[in-house]
Amino acid sequence: MLRMVNIIEKKRNGQTLTKEEIVFFVEGYTAGTIPDYQASALLMAIYFKGMDAEEQAHLTMAMVLSGEQIDLSEIEGIKVDKHSTGGVGDTTTLILAPLVAACGVPVAKMSGRGLGHTGGTLDKLESIKGFHIELTNEAFVAQVNRLKLAVIGQSGNLTPADRKLYALRDVTATVDSIPLIASSIMSKKIAAGADAIVLDVKSGDGAFMKTAEDARALAESMVAIGKKVAKKTMAIRSDMSQPLGYAIGNALEVKEAIQTLKGKGPEDLTELCLTLGSQMIVVGGKAKTLPEARTMLVTVMKNGAALKLFGDLIEAQGGDRACIYDLSLLPTAKFEIDVYASRSGYVTKLDADDIGTAAMLLGAGRATKEDKIDMAVGIVLKKKIGDVVKKGESIAVIHSNREDVEHAVSLLQEHIHIADEVVVKPPLIGEIITQ
Numbered sequence: 276m277l278r279m280v281n282i283i284e285k286k287r288n289g290q291t292l293t294k295e296e297i298v299f300f301v302e303g304y305t306a307g308t309i310p311d312y313q314a315s316a317l318l319m320a321i322y323f324k325g326m327d328a329e330e331q332a333h334l335t336m337a338m339v340l341s342g343e344q345i346d347l348s349e350i351e352g353i354k355v356d357k358h359s360t361g362g363v364g365d366t367t368t369l370i371l372a373p374l375v376a377a378c379g380v381p382v383a384k385m386s387g388r389g390l391g392h393t394g395g396t397l398d399k400l401e402s403i404k405g406f407h408i409e410l411t412n413e414a415f416v417a418q419v420n421r422l423k424l425a426v427i428g429q430s431g432n433l434t435p436a437d438r439k440l441y442a443l444r445d446v447t448a449t450v451d452s453i454p455l456i457a458s459s460i461m462s463k464k465i466a467a468g469a470d471a472i473v474l475d476v477k478s479g480d481g482a483f484m485k486t487a488e489d490a491r492a493l494a495e496s497m498v499a500i501g502k503k504v505a506k507k508t509m510a511i512r513s514d515m516s517q518p519l520g521y522a523i524g525n526a527l528e529v530k531e532a533i534q535t536l537k538g539k540g541p542e543d544l545t546e547l548c549l550t551l552g553s554q555m556i557v558v559g560g561k562a563k564t565l566p567e568a569r570t571m572l573v574t575v576m577k578n579g580a581a582l583k584l585f586g587d588l589i590e591a592q593g594g595d596r597a598c599i600y601d602l603s604l605l606p607t608a609k610f611e612i613d614v615y616a617s618r619s620g621y622v623t624k625l626d627a628d629d630i631g632t633a634a635m636l637l638g639a640g641r642a643t644k645e646d647k648i649d650m651a652v653g654i655v656l657k658k659k660i661g662d663v664v665k666k667g668e669s670i671a672v673i674h675s676n677r678e679d680v681e682h683a684v685s686l687l688q689e690h691i692h693i694a695d696e697v698v699v700k701p702p703l704i705g706e707i708i709t710q
Contacts, residue, residue: 279303279313286320294333301337305436311443318440318449326454331496332503334454338462341436345385345412347468350419352381353507355559356469357551358460360493363481363631364518368396368426369532370540370548371555373585376424377575378552378568380559383419384426385467388641397428402526402606402650406594424588433466453489457496461504471507471558474498475551478705479516481627487512487705494708507558512705513547517625517660520544524639524653526606527674533599536582543659543703549573550704565707606651608674614687619666621697622658626690630654633686637675652676654687661700664693 277299286292300317303309326334347354355375359365368386376382386396386408397408408428410418418425437459444450464472474497477483478490494510501508520541522531534540535548549572556568575581586596598604634640638649655672658664671687673680 279309279317283313283316283320286317286324289324291327292330292333297330297333298337301334301341301436301440305341305439314440314443315447315449318444318447318452318455321454322449322452325452328496328499328503331454331458332500334458335461335465335500336504338434338436338440338458339466342433342466343431344466345431345433345468347383347416347419347470349416350381350383352379353470353559354383354468355380355471355473355555356384356464356467357473357475357555358464359475360460360477360483360490362477362515362519363627363634364520364523364528364544365477365515366399366520366522366528366532366535366544367475367548367551369399369529369585370535370544371552372424372426373536373588374548374552374572374575374581375555375559376422377581377584378556378571379423379561380556381419381423382425382555383415383468384424385429386426387429396426398648398650399525399529399532400426400592400594402529403589403594403598404604406589406592408592410592418591422584422587422591424584425592426588429467434462437462451483453493453496456483457493457500461497461500465504465506469506471555472497472501472509473551473554473558474508474510475547476510476512477515478512479514479627479701481518481631482515491706491708498708509554509558510708511550511554512708513550514701514703514705515627516701518627518630518656519547521656521659522653523631523634523656524637524674525648525650527653527655529598529605530602533582533585533602536576536585536599537579538576546703550707554707608649608651608653608676610673610675610678610680612673612675612678612680612684613669614671614673614684614691616664616666616668616670616693617688618664618693620664620693620695622660622662622664622670622691623694623696623698624692625656625660626692629686629690630656633673633683633690636683636686637673637680649676654683656691658691659700661698
C-alpha cells in the first residue's frame with residue numbers, strides 16, 4: 276500500500292519515484308486526500324533532489340490525465356503548438372500562426388491572457404475591433420480545417436492538478452524547479468491536443484530563466500518529456516536581455532506584427548519567427564529540413580499569403596480585417612511623448628523587465644488578474660543594444676491616454692543605458708535543442 280510519507284522520504288533521499296507513486300501523489304492531491312503540508316514537503320524534496328526524464332514524463336502525464344483533454348483528431352494534418360516562456364514585446368504568436376498556417380501546417384492555438392508587462396495573445400487580438408476569442412469546439416475544428424488557423428481562449432477543465440500544484444509552489448518557494456516548470460508547461464500543451472510542440476525558452480533580464488544554462492536545462496527537460504510521451508518536440512533558447520522588437524503594448528504590438536507579416540518588421544522579431552516557424556513546419560511534416568522550411572516561410576511573407584491569412588483569421592472571428600491595411604483602425608493613444616537621451620554614446624543595456632514595468636504602469640498590462648488593460652497604450656523603443664545615440668535624441672516614445680507619465684519617463688531614462696564604449700549585440704538565437 277502506498278503511503279505519502281514513504282514517497283516524501285524516498286525523494287528526500289534522492290531516489291527515483293515510480294509511475295505508481297507519482298500518479299498516487301497527483302491524484303490524491305487533486306482530490307484533496309493528500310494535505311498541503313505533505314504536497315509541500317514532496318515539492319521541496321523535488322526542488323533539491325530533482326527528477327530524471329522518466330519521472331518528469333510520468334508527472335506530466337499524471338497532470339494531463341487529471342482533467343479534460345482536447346480532442347483535435349478531426350483536424351486534418353499534424354497539429355503543431357508553440358510555447359514561449361514569455362518576455363517583453365513577445366508578439367511571435369500573432370506572426371507565427373498565419374505564417375506557418377499559410378505553409379499548410381494547421382495551427383489550432385489555445386492561448387491565455389497576460390499578467391505582467393502587457394496582455395497575452397488573447398488581449399492583443401482583442402485590441403482588434405470585434406475580434407472574439409470564444410468558439411465552440413465544433414466551430415474551432417471547422418475553422419482550422421477551413422483556414423488552417425484559429426486562436427481561441429483555453430476552455431474546459433484542463434490540468435486541474437497543475438493549477439493546484441502551481442498555486443502551492445507559488446507560496447512554498449518551489450516555483451523555479453526545472454522538473455516542475457517543465458512538467459507544468461508540457462502538461463498544458465499535451466492536454467490541449469498538440470501532436471507536435473515547438474518551444475521558445477528565453478533567458479536574460481526580461482525572462483523567467485535569467486541564465487543561458489538554466490534556459491538550456493529547461494529546454495532539454497521539455498524536449499525529453501515530449502519524446503518520452505511520443506510528441507515531436509523541438510526547442511530553441513533565445514535572448515531576452517532586451518525587449519523583442521520595438522513595440523511594448525497590445526495594439527502597438529499588433530501593428531508591429533502586421534508590419535512583420537508584410538516583411539517590414541524589426542530584424543530580431545522577424546528572425547525569431549522564421550527560426551521558430553521553420554521548426555514548426557519540420558515537425559508538422561511539410562518540410563524535411565529547416566532551410567527548406569525557412570524558404571517556404573519567406574515566400575508566404577513576400578507574396579502576401581501570410582498577411583491575407585491573418586486577415587481571414589480576423590474576419591472569421593468577428594474582427595475588422597481592414598486593420599491589416601489601415602493601422603489607424605487599431606486603438607490609438609491620445610498622447611505620444613518622446614523620451615530623450617541625456618548624453619551621447621552607445622546603448623549598452625536595455626533592462627527589459629523595468630521597461631516592461633514602465634509599460635504596465637501606463638496601463639498596458641495587469642498587476643493583478645482583475646486589472647483592466649488599456650489596449651492603446653505602451654512604449655515604442657527607438658534604439659536597441661549597440662545603436663549610436665546623440666544627446667537630446669529620442670530613444671523611446673510613450674503612448675499614453677494621460678499626460679502625467681513622469682514615472683514611466685524616469686524608468687526609461689534609468690533603464691536604457693548609454694555609455695562611451697560600444698558593446699557587442701547579444702546573439703538572438705542561442706541554440707537549437709532537439710534532444
